[in-house]
Amino acid sequence: MALLMNIEGIIIGLKSLVCPTCKQIFAAPMVDYLPEMNVMTPMETDLHRVLPDGIVRSSMVAICPNCVYTWWSTSFELSDVDPESLAKAPEVEYSKKFAHAVFTGRKIQAHSIDRAVLALNGYWCARECGAETMRWLTLAAQEFVTALSDEEWYGNRDRFHYLLAETYRLLGDFKNAIKEYGRVQADYAKLPQQLIDQQKTYAMRKWPDPVALDPSFVRIIYFPEEWEKLSANEEDLISVPMNF
Ligand SMILES: [Zn+2]
Numbered sequence: 001m002a003l004l005m006n007i008e009g010i011i012i013g014l015k016s017l018v019c020p021t022c023k024q025i026f027a028a029p030m031v032d033y034l035p036e037m038n039v040m041t042p043m044e045t046d047l048h049r050v051l052p053d054g055i056v057r058s059s060m061v062a063i064c065p066n067c068v069y070t071w072w073s074t075s076f077e078l079s080d081v082d083p084e085s086l087a088k089a090p091e092v093e094y095s096k097k098f099a100h101a102v103f104t105g106r107k108i109q110a111h112s113i114d115r116a117v118l119a120l121n122g123y124w125c126a127r128e129c130g131a132e133t134m135r136w137l138t139l140a141a142q143e144f145v146t147a148l149s150d151e152e153w154y155g156n157r158d159r160f161h162y163l164l165a166e167t168y169r170l171l172g173d174f175k176n177a178i179k180e181y182g183r184v185q186a187d188y189a190k191l192p193q194q195l196i197d198q199q200k201t202y203a204m205r206k207w208p209d210p211v212a213l214d215p216s217f218v219r220i221i222y223f224p225e226e227w228e229k230l231s232a233n234e235e236d237l238i239s240v241p242m243n244f
Contacts, residue, residue, distance in 0.1 A: 008052045009035050012059050014083040017076035019064035027083035028062040029055070030073045037222060043213040045199055046120070046166040047221070054129025057121060058094035061101045065090050070100035094129050095136070098122030102139065113155060116143035120163065123170075127210070137171045158189035162196065169203045170210065177203040192220050 004012045011033040018025050034056075042050040051057050062073040065087045092100070098118050105115040123136035144164040147153060165180030181200040186193040195217050202211060219226060 004029055005055075007056060009033075010052070010056050012055065015073075016079040016081045016083045016086055017062055017073065017089075018079050019067060019069055020076065021069040022064060022067040024064055024066040025079045025081055025086055026065050026089055027086040028073065028089035029059040030062065031056060031059050037218075039215045039219045039223060041218065043218055045195065045211040045213050045217075046163060046170065047213070048120070048124050051124075051128050054094035054125050054131075057125040057128055058097050060121070061097045061118075063089045063092065063097060063100055068100060068104075070097060070104045072101075093131070095122050095126040095131050098125060098136075102143075111147060111153065112143045112150070113147035113153065113160065116140050116147055116160075116163075119143055120167070134171070137167055141167045141171060141173075156189065158183075158185045159191065162189050162191060165203070166199065169199065170208055172206075172208040174203045174206050174208075190221070190224075192217055195221075 004014055006012075010031065012029050013032040014027050015030040015032075016025055017028050017030075037049065044050060060073055061070055062076055063070045068090075098121050101118045102115050102122070104110075105118060119136055119140035123133050123140060125131075126133045126136055141164065144160060144167060148157060148160060148164065161180050161183040165177045165184065168174070168177035168180060178200060181196055181203065184191070184196050186196055189196075195213075199211070213221075
């Protein structure tokens with residue numbers, strides 16, 4: 001594999017991918033190694049991991065140079081052909097790759113929840129490279145509303161109502177944000193009630209900025225087993241002599 005770069009331990013390599021639509025084999029950058037998350041991994045309350053550079057998230061989607069089909073890189077079949085000998089995926093501005101992916105999503109009639117998640121990734125990617133973010137949030141909100149109005153769509157609706165609430169808050173649409181936070185059932189969303197209340201309070205105070213996700217919430221949301229173990233051992237911890 002040709003090594004492209006190492007960004008704070010994240011390895012991005014050049015891979016040979018097969019386009020599922022036109023069968024063209026092409027070379028595209030792809031995240032080859034991403035260090036595992038832990039409770040101290042920087043995250044934000046819209047439930048994304050903060051990445052150090054726009055190129056990392058942009059390497060999670062690939063664009064076929066022949067037919068412009070664009071989707072998550074990991075969904076492409078890999079080829080053994082040396083990537084150095086192949087046509088390269090077109091170079092577009094990092095966050096714009098997500099616009100191509102949303103467009104492909106419409107073309108292949110992917111569910112609007114998939115397009116909403118791509119649009120949110122476009123927003124995060126734009127933040128990670130200092131590009132304009134509002135149109136991404138607007139697009140994500142539209143796609144979330146469409147997805148959630150599909151009553152036949154079966155998924156974690158409460159989690160997505162929370163993400164829509166966060167999207168509205170970041171857009172500065174506090175009225176809709178408060179309405180959406182109110183639709184989230186913490187148990188179903190598998191989110192701490194305290195987090196939902198905290199974010200609703202931010203919306204009521206008209207706070208549109210990104211908010212860092214406290215490590216205690218990261219633990220509860222992403223490492224629930226570890227958290228349960230800790231809670232169960234709480235009495236043991238309290239009974240440890242405090243003379244060290
Ligand atoms: Zn293609």
